[in-house]
Amino acid sequence: MRALEKIALTLIAVGALAFTATAGTLEDVKSRGELRCVVSTGVAGFAYPDSSGTWKGFDIDFCRATAAAVLGDSNAIKAVTSTGKTRFTKLNSGEGDVLWRNTTITFSRDVGVKLTFVGVNYYDGQGFMVNKSLGVTSATQLDGASVCIQTGTTTELNLADFFRQNNMSYEAVTIEKNSEARAAYLSGRCDIYTTDASGLAATRSTFPSPGNHIILPEIISKEPLGPAVRQGDDQWADIVRWIYNATVAAEELGVSSSNVDSMKGSNNPEILRLLGVEGSQGEELGMSKDWAYQVIKQVGNYGEIFERNIGTNTPIGLARGLNNQWTKGGLQYSPPFR
Amino acid sequence: MSSASVTANEPMLLLRLWRNQEYRSVFIQIMTMLILFTFLGMIGNNVANNLEKAGKDFSFAFLSYPAGYDITFQPFISFSPTDTHFRAAIVGLLNTLLVAVSGVIIASIMGFTMGILRLSNNWLVSKLVYVFLEFTRNIPVLLHIFFVYSIFLYVLPVPKKAISLSDTVFLTNRGFFIPSPVFEDGFGYVWLALLLAIVAVVVFVIWERKNQDQTGENYPVITISAAIIIGLPLLTYFISGSPLSWEVPAIKGFNFKGGSSIKPEYIALTFALAYYTSCFIAEIVRAGILAVSGGQSEASHALGLSHGNTLRLVVIPQALRVIIPPLASQYLNLTKNSSLAIAIGYMDVVATIGGISLMQTGKEMETMIFVLMTYLIISLIISAFMNWFNKRMSLVER
Numbered sequence: 140m141r142a143l144e145k146i147a148l149t150l151i152a153v154g155a156l157a158f159t160a161t162a163g164t165l166e167d168v169k170s171r172g173e174l175r176c177v178v179s180t181g182v183a184g185f186a187y188p189d190s191s192g193t194w195k196g197f198d199i200d201f202c203r204a205t206a207a208a209v210l211g212d213s214n215a216i217k218a219v220t221s222t223g224k225t226r227f228t229k230l231n232s233g234e235g236d237v238l239w240r241n242t243t244i245t246f247s248r249d250v251g252v253k254l255t256f257v258g259v260n261y262y263d264g265q266g267f268m269v270n271k272s273l274g275v276t277s278a279t280q281l282d283g284a285s286v287c288i289q290t291g292t293t294t295e296l297n298l299a300d301f302f303r304q305n306n307m308s309y310e311a312v313t314i315e316k317n318s319e320a321r322a323a324y325l326s327g328r329c330d331i332y333t334t335d336a337s338g339l340a341a342t343r344s345t346f347p348s349p350g351n352h353i354i355l356p357e358i359i360s361k362e363p364l365g366p367a368v369r370q371g372d373d374q375w376a377d378i379v380r381w382i383y384n385a386t387v388a389a390e391e392l393g394v395s396s397s398n399v400d401s402m403k404g405s406n407n408p409e410i411l412r413l414l415g416v417e418g419s420q421g422e423e424l425g426m427s428k429d430w431a432y433q434v435i436k437q438v439g440n441y442g443e444i445f446e447r448n449i450g451t452n453t454p455i456g457l458a459r460g461l462n463n464q465w466t467k468g469g470l471q472y473s474p475p476f477r
Numbered sequence: 478m479s480s481a482s483v484t485a486n487e488p489m490l491l492l493r494l495w496r497n498q499e500y501r502s503v504f505i506q507i508m509t510m511l512i513l514f515t516f517l518g519m520i521g522n523n524v525a526n527n528l529e530k531a532g533k534d535f536s537f538a539f540l541s542y543p544a545g546y547d548i549t550f551q552p553f554i555s556f557s558p559t560d561t562h563f564r565a566a567i568v569g570l571l572n573t574l575l576v577a578v579s580g581v582i583i584a585s586i587m588g589f590t591m592g593i594l595r596l597s598n599n600w601l602v603s604k605l606v607y608v609f610l611e612f613t614r615n616i617p618v619l620l621h622i623f624f625v626y627s628i629f630l631y632v633l634p635v636p637k638k639a640i641s642l643s644d645t646v647f648l649t650n651r652g653f654f655i656p657s658p659v660f661e662d663g664f665g666y667v668w669l670a671l672l673l674a675i676v677a678v679v680v681f682v683i684w685e686r687k688n689q690d691q692t693g694e695n696y697p698v699i700t701i702s703a704a705i706i707i708g709l710p711l712l713t714y715f716i717s718g719s720p721l722s723w724e725v726p727a728i729k730g731f732n733f734k735g736g737s738s739i740k741p742e743y744i745a746l747t748f749a750l751a752y753y754t755s756c757f758i759a760e761i762v763r764a765g766i767l768a769v770s771g772g773q774s775e776a777s778h779a780l781g782l783s784h785g786n787t788l789r790l791v792v793i794p795q796a797l798r799v800i801i802p803p804l805a806s807q808y809l810n811l812t813k814n815s816s817l818a819i820a821i822g823y824m825d826v827v828a829t830i831g832g833i834s835l836m837q838t839g840k841e842m843e844t845m846i847f848v849l850m851t852y853l854i855i856s857l858i859i860s861a862f863m864n865w866f867n868k869r870m871s872l873v874e875r
Contacts, residue, residue: 224832228841231531252839253532273731284731285651290819290832295546299558310651310732311547312742313833314822319623323822326630328650328741330731370532 164236164368164375165209165425173215176202177235180220182317183341184448184455185241194218197448198239201260201366201383204438205237208382208430213437222315223289227252231369237379238367241335243293254367257380260441261365262461262470264358265297266336268343271351273330278357282307287329289313289320294334297360317342335362337449337457344454378424385431387473388413389440391464396439399432413476420476441471528842537847539838540566546833548824550740562834569829570851576747576825577812577855583751584811588758595763606759614756618814621753626745626821633741636732645725647733650741654726657737663720670713671706678702742823746815754811761803765796797870805863809856816852826851 168174178186178198186196194202194216203213219235230238231253241263242248244256269275278301288294290313302309312329314320321342324332332339336358343349366383368376389395392410394402403416411417414435415428422428438444445462449455463469494500528535540563548556553571556564595606613621633650634640640648647654685696714721726736769792777791778784819828831848835841 224836227836227839231841247837247839282730283734287822290822290828290836295833296558296837299545299547303558309547311549312822313549313819313824313828315819315828315832319820320822322627323630326627326650327635328630371530 164372165378168209168236172210173217174202174206174209174237175217175219175235176205177219177221177226177229177238177240178202179226179240180222180316182241182338183345184453184457185337185341186218186239188218195448197261197444198241200438200444200448201386202237202239204386204434204444205239205379205382207433207437208385208426209378211427211433213433224315227254230254230367233369236368236375241338241364242367243335243362244365244367245293248367253370255370255372255376256365256367257376258383259363259365259470260383261337261363263335263337263362263364265294265333265360265362266339266358267355268324268332268339268352269330269355271353275330275355278355278359279305279307281309281331283309284330285310285312285328286331286333287312287314287320287324288333289317290315293360293362298333301359321345335364337364337455340455340457341449344456374425378426381424382430382434384473385413385434385476386439386441386444387464387471388476389431389435390442390471391466391473394435394440395443396435396437399435403432409476524842533839533842535842537843539834539840539843542838544834545837548829550743550824562830562838565834566826566830566847569824569826572743572823573812573815573818573825573827573851574855576743576750576815576818576823580747580750580754580811580815581808583747584754584758584807587752587755588807589762591755591759592762592766595759596766610756610759613753614760618750618753619817619820621749622746622817622821625749626741629741629745636728639728639733645723647726647728649733651732652738652740653744654733654736654738656723656725657735659722659724661720661722663717666717667710667714667720670710674706674709677709678705681705740823742818742821745821746818746823750811750814754807754814757807757810758804761800761807762796765798765800766792768799769795794870798867801863801867801870805860805867808859808863812855812859813852 176199178194181187182196184196186194186198189195199216199218202216202218206216207213219229221229221235221240226238226240226242227248229235238254241261243263244259248254249256267278267281269281275281281302286298286309288298288311295311295313298309298311312320312323314323317334317338320332323329325346332342334342336354339354343352343354346352366379368379388409389399392407392413394410394413399414402410403414405411408417412420414432415421415430419428421430424430427433439447442459442464445459446452449457451458459467459469461470463471465472495504525535541561543559544562544565545558546565547558548565548568550572551568552575554564554568556568591606591610594602595610597603597606630650633648636647636649636651639654642648645656681701682698685698688694688696724735726733726738728734773791773795774787777787782790815825816827818825819832822828827848830844835844838844
């Protein structure tokens with residue numbers, strides 16, 4: 140059956156490559172009235188359907204922000220789920236308009252897979268999670284261990300590199316989906332579960348007893364996670380880039396979903412330009428004048444999106460860390476709206 | 478068709494050609510081929526154009542680049558992250574073949590056994606097999622794979638609490654760890670003895686056949702052959718001073734070291750595919766046996782053949798003619814279903830070249846073509862073999 144799925148996927152790719160008209164993505168989205176985001180099949184806090192089937196999460200909120208800016212309605216989204224393996228195919232074949240799926244930016248993906256990455260909405264790094272009962276406190280004590288990995292990610296390469304650098308051996312159990320990899324780890328098939336630290340925290344929050352598992356201090360890789368679009372549509376890339384920038388700039392400028400209306404009367408010209416009161420930035424992007432206002436009003440600024448989905452008050456419990464504003468020691472930094 | 482129309486004008490000639498069945502069918506065939514090739518050409522052209530538009534080239538050069546990832550299960554050739562994507566593909570292919578071959582063997586044994594049991598006169602046996610067959614073959618195979626895998630993971634203990642069989646074989650949820658043989662000097666004689674034994678058996682069998690044709694004498698061929706093949710090497714082994722020792726696995730750190738291991742992913746995948754497919758084979762076998770008319774076995778009983786000989790010499794050879802063609806498609810199914818491997822982390826050809834390599838290089842077209850061609854070739858080989866076997870079997874008819 141899996142072979143059939145592959146064939147189908149290839150045919151979709153071929154078919155889509157063969158038959159999609161290459162109008163700009165913006166026009167396609169507008170005429171469709173719906174934004175299709177390629178998202179994961181389910182990671183707590185980042186992209187998951189809640190009990191009523193509504194998609195929620197950090198990545199989903201950015202997808203909603205994109206829909207709010209382009210279509211004026213943050214609910215006009217469709218989640219195109221994909222495994223780590225199928226995500227780029229789904230984007231490149233036109234099944235999705237934009238990829239918001241904790242995807243690491245790497246050279247080979249940017250150049251080889253022909254994507255355009257437009258920003259880093261989460262700075263992450265690969266870590267290890269182990270059961271407390273093993274008594275392991277550092278990743279350098281893991282010689283000979285069995286490691287559960289979800290396939291289709293940068294994880295496999297980092298893992299191979301890390302163990303090779305430290306002259307250690309390991310047994311990799313490479314599984315296609317997070318849910319099954321998690322089950323294999325919980326059953327004791329593996330000693331270690333490895334993925335991006337944010338993913339570890341998210342996965343751990345769904346364990347029956349999260350307290351029995353610790354995340355080791357070593358972060359073995361840089362994983363800048365960000366949105367991607369198809370290469371060659373510069374207008375669309377600009378739009379997604381500046382929507383993300385708008386959420387970051389709004390937080391820096393103190394504009395949030397609760398005060399955005401009153402901020403329209405601010406005396407800070409950058410806020411006025413951002414909210415479309417002055418200037419013509421929206422039109423230049425091919426969108427409405429108040430696109431950023433809609434983003435902030437309907438979804439919120441970067442800090443709000445972060446705290447609502449994965450912040451310290453959620454079961455995921457991630458600290459801002461590297462993802463704080465540059466003014467507070469983090470790396471989130473938006474170019475000026477000028 | 479009167480002779481007066483010989484001087485008919487052009488349209489009349491065309492009409493006549495059209496009315497001629499032979500010309501018409503040739504014409505239709507030519508047109509069909511034209512349309513088909515135009516269609517294929519259009520698709521190919523479009524793909525080429527759009528790949529170019531997307532800025533992607535079509536090349537298999539990536540196969541010689543280092544893969545960078547690890548493959549845990551590599552029983553035939555070794556693999557490390559510095560090896561190429563091509564080698565990764567070969568490791569994956571061998572793993573696929575391993576599952577296919579062992580799965581086909583187990584499925585055949587189970588399938589034939591269950592097919593015969595299903596026809597048993599014993600009510601309980603027949604119904605039990607019936608329930609098992611219906612239950613199993615009406616559940617998707619992916620669920621069977623998950624089911625067997627989770628039984629493996631949750632029922633068997635972790636390595637530290639391994640079930641040990643006299644401290645040499647260990648059963649854990651990370652696999653079965655068994656001692657591996659270490660051949661010492663002098664073991665070559667044992668191989669030699671084995672070779673001699675095989676030759677001896679072949680000679681014996683040929684002689685026995687001739688002898689039976691001439692005199693009608695019956696020797697217990699299987700027992701004698703087995704005695705030669707096992708006995709001669711065993712004798713040599715003891716005479717040459719037992720030149721064999723065993724490396725016993727022992728727990729060290731997180732896992733067992735030393736000896737050989739059979740991974741749970743391999744066992745779960747092979748076993749699930751095998752018993753799932755065996756249910757279809759059982760039904761095929763049952764149908765095949767029922768297709769042989771009852772008069773055949775009655776006649777053979779009347780001639781004095783035992784029940785076993787009747788089955789072996791009269792019923793099964795005839796049943797096989799019905800069984801083989803659908804059996805071939807079950808073997809093909811099993812092989813193709815093995816591509817579900819990645820769901821439980823078995824590194825087959827889809828998981829390696831069609832999975833991780835695809836992701837790392839972004840060469841969807843190329844890797845998928847590689848995987849498709851691989852399955853196509855495997856399937857065609859199985860097909861060709863089964864066709865040959867079928868032809869051979871149907872000759873027995875006369």
